[in-house]
Amino acid sequence: MTSNSMRSRPFHQVDVFSGEPYKGNPLAVVVDAEGLSSQAMQGFANWTNLSETTFLLPATHPDADYKVRIFTGSEEFPFAGHPTLGSAHTWLEAGGVPKTDGVLVQECGAGLVRVKHDAGRLAFAAPPLTRFGPVGEEVRAQLMAGLQLADGALLDASWLVNGPRWIGVLLGSADDVLAIEPDLAALGELNVGVIGPHKEGAGVDFEVRTFFPGDAMIEDPVTGSFNAGAAQWLIGSGRAPREYVAAQGTVLGRAGRIHVRAEGDDIWIGGESTTCIQGTVVL
Missing domain, CATH: 3.10.310.10 (Diaminopimelate Epimerase; Chain A, domain 1)
Incomplete structure (x- = not known):
């Protein structure tokens, strides 16, 4: 122009x-x-x-x-x-x-x-997931190295592609998610979202962090597309209730709140x- x-x-x-x-x-x-x-x-x-x-x-x-x-x-x-x-x-x-x-x-x-x-x-x-399913062993090993996770900390990892090529990583607790100190170079070109449950009474149900490559790998304050994929994954597998609230951006000084509700075949973010x-x- x-x-x-x-x-x-x-x-x-x-x-x-x-x-x-x-x-x-x-x-x-x-x-x-x-x-x-x-x-x-x-x-x-x-x-x-x-x-x-x-x-x-x-x-x-x-x-x-x-x-x-x-x-x-x-x-x-x-x-x-x-x-x-x-x-x-x-x-x-x-x-x-x-x-x-x-x-x-x-x-x-x-x-x-x-x-x-x-x-x-x-x-x-x-939106519907265009790729969904467990990651392979090579990607799983890259996730373990990039997120610097101890053996057994990664409970599950799945492709959650709905435009952005997210990989969802499930950890045992919100504290585990907040404690991550990623090796961003080791994550390479992966778009990674990490989620873990809060203790009852915390005011929110899950903690989320997402990392994606650009000119350099960065952490996103709040990510709707990842939370949409994660909701389909976790609700569909019975790991999350049909209505919940996720927090994101905590380690960045933000106070993101994502409200998730399943109604019929739809999941609303x-x-x-x-x-x-x-x-x-x-x-």
Whole structure:
């Protein structure tokens, strides 16, 4: 995009998965992205230096309310969790009216994703897993080394691919999850989410941490896509109840809360969103 074709566009920066501003996972949202090339979107997403930036567009599918494109600093994702909730929050805040009262239909690279109001917060229906099943011995050994786990600490590990190529790792307790000091170089190119149960009375049911590669391996504050895959895995195997709350971002000074609820064949992943910055950008 050349400078003489650039224009002012509405812009929001939203904190997702926390009721307390600046304690969740930030998302940049360009509200009107019509006319932007993929190259321009990728360049702006790289510039924001956030884990994801989204671009709202008119729907092209007749059943969708709006379309979203989701970019990290280096690539486009077909789906991601906190960008879905933050984009839905922003679309509504910008005056969007869904075709069906109480339910938004988001069009993205992974297809159509339903988003609804659930107990005062937005929640998305977990998309189907496109790869699911135990990891092989070589990957399991890499996980043990990368997470620096003692023998017997890793209870299970499974592919949980729903756009991002997550691997879920189950540990025995939330304390075990919080104590991890990963060897990020040893994790290599793996997208790893670690989850373990809290003791009864803790106020939350599970503790989550996620690690993924970029220019360098980093820990994500709160991750909707991983929690969606983990919920399908753990509820489906009877390791988690049909409704629970997970905490994430604790070691980073955040207070992410992911609300999970299974209803029929759907698993809904919910969280609160707050707009922290609102204005315009020139793109």
